[in-house]
Structures are given as C-alpha cells and as structure tokens.
Amino acid sequence: MINVQDVTKKFQDKKVYVTALKHVSFDVQKGEVVGLLGENGAGKTTLLRTIATLLTPTDGTISVAGYDTVKNPEEVKKKMGVLFGGETGLYDRLTARENLEYFATLYGLSKHETKVRIEELAKMFGMKDYLNRKVVGFSKGMRQKVAIARTLIHNPDIILFDEPTTGLDITSSNVFRQLVHQLKRDGKTIIFSSHIMEEVTMLCDTVAMMHKGELVHHGSLEALYKEEESRDLNYIFMSKLVRGNTDYVS
C-alpha cells in the first residue's frame, strides 16, 4: 500500500544543508497499523509529511496505492487522511459542521454524501451536541475529535496521525485508541507517530524506529520482542538507540 524507497530529505538552512531523512526504505501493507517511534527531531514528522506529499523528497521515491507522491500528488491525497501534531488546525470562526462541510467539498463529496458522512462521524465521536457551535470555545478534546473527523471525512484508505494524543486527557486518548481499533477492523492502513510506548504496543502490528533521520528498525512487534528477548518496548527502544548511536554509550 505504501512503499518508501531510499528516501532522503534535505533542508537548506541559510547556506547549510540539514539532512532530516537518510536513505529511509520500508513497506506498509494494506490494513497494517505502523507505529513510528523516535525522539524529538528524529525525522518522524518529516517522514509523514513526505509520505503525505507536503514535502518533496530530495532523493528516492514514495508510492501510495500505486501512485507516486511527486508525480501524482492529487491521487495520493484523495486516498489519504492526515492529522498532524497536537495542533488541530481548525477554522475557529466556523462551526464544527462548517469545518467538516468545507473539507468535504474540497475532497469532492456531494452534498448528500457530506451530510451522511458528518452524521456518521458525529455519532462515532459523540459530537452531536456541539456540531453547530463555533469551534472557538472548544476544549482541546473537542477540537481533536473534530480534527480527526475532518481527517476521515472522505473515508480515506490510508491514514497518517502525527502524535495524535499529544496534550489529550485520558478520556480523549482512549477515544482515539478505540478509533484506531475501529479503523483497523475496517481494513484501513495507518501510520502514526508517538512517544507513548504503551499506545504503540496496544495498537500497532509493526514498529518503525527512527533516530537522527535513519530508520534503525522496521518489523513486527512480535519479531522485535523475540529478537530483543524482551517485551518491554521502552527498554527495547532505548537499547536500540544505544546500539545505533555512540552518544548514548557514554
């Protein structure tokens, strides 16, 4: 479903080039849930943004559902829903419904499809009470629900979540986890980045670990446990980083 092939991404900061991704390669199968782990600045968000067509790879190729992200970004976008970071990115002066309607229009949904889909999502996330209220007064949890609903408005096959539970309380985090389970049951392909190991253990089939722009591990959780002879993902993560980076040895 997703094929990342030898992707490198460099940013120019004045006259200095910063390499955010170094020869990253991995595949994600249909219906697979991938947990993307790494410290701050490891390259997780850059990788997700590059898969999402928002950034162009300096080298390498990415294909999503058979479409190249550089050559056919519009086709890739139709198949994908993305939610970035702790920022929900909603229009405060519009109501939750208006936010969803606007994005439904941008994804080419008809009026009828939009209405039906909004009702479905409102029911799924318990948003009916505040669907017609302006977003400006919403709590973080309410905003996150609307943002997730916006991500799913066009019923995408592939979903990217970048640290989706950052700043959420326990209840909202649990709602999100239930949602991922539901999406997994519906056969959606999901990549989400997280700092929370328990969340990854609970939700993911495979794990991709990144460190300083490099992919230091990609494989199933079970294989990883077997290989590392431990079921403690926190321990495995730190251990991988120590082995992958001499900074940690000292």
Place this chain on the structure above:
Amino acid sequence: MFLNIYKKEMKDSFRDRRTLLLTVLLPIIMMTGLVLFYENMISDGANETYTLAVNESFGTNEEALFTGIKNIELVKTPNPETTLGDGDAQAALILSQDFIKKVQKGEDATATLIGDSFSQKSSQLMTFVTTALGNYEFIVVSERLSGQGIPEKLVQPFTIVQKELTEENDGLNLIAMLVPLILALAIGIGAGPSAADLFAGEKEKKTMEALLMTPVNRMTLLTAKWLTIATIGAITGMITLVVVALEINFLTESLKSAVSFGDNVYIIIGVALLGSIVYSMFVASLLMITSIMGKTIKESQSYSTPIMMIAMFPLMITTGIGINELSFHHFAIPMMNIFTILKELSFGIVNYQHLGIMIGSNLVYIVIAFIVARIMFMKDKWVMN
C-alpha cells in the same frame, strides 16, 4: 471548487470582527473626520465671526475702516496684545494715537497687527484686516496724488490680471487630494487583516497543512484567497466612496459647492468605482505576497505595513502636479495611478486613454505579483512553518 473556497473565505473573513470594523466602520469614521476637517479648512470664513482686539482709543473714524466687513467684532481693551494672548480675540490691532487724523495730515502713523499664523481663524482675521488697511492705504494714496495733480497711473503703471487655468477652486483641489488619500488608506487597512489571516494565519493555526492535504490545486487556492482579499478591499473602497459622496452632499457646504460634475456625474462615479476595484486587486496581490512571506499574522503585518506606508508617497508627488502636467508615467505607475485618475475625476475629467493605461499597468503588475506568489506558494519553505 474555486467558488466554494471563495465563499468559505468570505464567510470566515466577515465573521472576524476586525474585518467588519475595518471595512465598514473605519472608512465611515475616517471619512467623517477628514471631510469635516477639510470643510473647515477651505471654508472662506464668510459665516464666521472673528474678534479683533483694539485699543480703547479706537474711535468712530477707525471703526469706519472695517465698514462692510460684518464678521469682524471689535473689542476695545486697554491692552489688545494681552487680550489676544488670553485667547479672547483672534488678532490684535494697535493703531498709533489719532491714527486717521495723522494719516490725513500726512504725519507718521503706525498700524501693528498681531496674530497667530498657525491658527486658521487668526490667519483669516489677519487677512481681512490687512485687506481693509490696504484698501484704506490705496484710497489715501489716490487722494494725495489727486490733491497734487499727479495721475494715479504714475504709481500704478499697469494692471495685473491673474487668471486660473481652470475655474475650479481650492475646495476641488482638496477633494482631489482627500478622496484618493482616504481611499488608498481604507483599502489597505480594510484588506490587511484578511490578507494576513488567509496565508500567514493559516500557517500559524496549522490549517494550511490540512488544506494542502486536500486534492485541490494550489493555484486554485491561491486565486480564491487573492480574490477574497481583493473583494474585501473593493468593498471597503466602495463604502469609502459612498460615504464621502453622502457626507460631502449632506454635511458640507464649501466642499459641496466645489463639486460640480454636471452630466458626467454617473460616469465619474462608475470610473471611480472601477479604479478602486483595480487598485484593490493590485493591493491584494501585494498583501498576498507579504502574507505568504510571514510565518505568523504578526510577521506578515510587519511586512505589509511599510508597503502601505510607501503607498502614500505618490500622493505627495502628485499633489504638487497640475492636472495639465500629468503624463504617461503618472498613469502607468501602480499606486500613483489611483491618485492621478481620481485627481482627474475630481476635476470632472474622464480620459479613457488614461484609464486604459491605469488598468493595463495594474494588470501587468498583478500578473507579475501572481507569478511571484505562485512560485512561493509551491515551495515547502513558504507554505509550512
């Protein structure tokens, strides 16, 4: 798609109180203030009464100097200069003892006029007094010459006749300066918040990423957002023009009497509206670029503010140029050409060639600005923080 994005942007912008405040309320306040200020400034003082402080020795003969000038009220006081300093008069006239008698006898006589040139009322009163004294001086000189059998022409060998190229008065010149000034300011100020919000604001709120993740072409997004900024600017411009027309008509006398467009009135209004729309489109393209440059609304505003201030310079240049001195470049330089076109219109001139140059040059600059904006909007650096 384009229309849907445009509609949403308009709805979002007009739900922002700043937009409503700056597009509707601000032009009304600015126009009212400036129209009344200019009305007061060009008023010839015919209906105003001025107080002139004079010495207590000011007699009937001296008072006769001001016969015919009904709006001067004389206040006799022991010390006219003190009265003026206390603010109880707008000017003080100190005549030497027995001024008229001494003048008639051909003896030395002095008239000292004290006033404040920085005060409009005082300046006006001093002009009246100087004119009255000048008239008296002329009569005295004529009488003396005639008494000695010398023809008047000996001291006045020729007559100077000064005529204006146009019959327009000072009021019209002020309108030609006032309307473009406020229009340019209002359009820039009115469209500013929306412009900053539509690109820099979207980056700041992180809605830009969500927007760019939709399969909508970036050029469609760019054009819809530009049109939103231009529309808000044009609405502000139209409100400004309507308010200035209504206020001049109902709140002023001097400015109203200065304006006489005759049969051309509707064409002039139409061309003024067209000019303000074209100017709004041009300003929108500049504001679009400054907004793309900014990572935050504040940063975007710090880029756009100097540009809007620079836009005022052409006014200073064109103010001193006569209507017959305007040439091609005055109509080809954007920002300057809104001032020159409106200056012509204020004088009742509709020159379609000049209008064509103005619209054509603005379109060229808009296209250039669009190319720059598109290049920027396609690059990661400018669309994501």
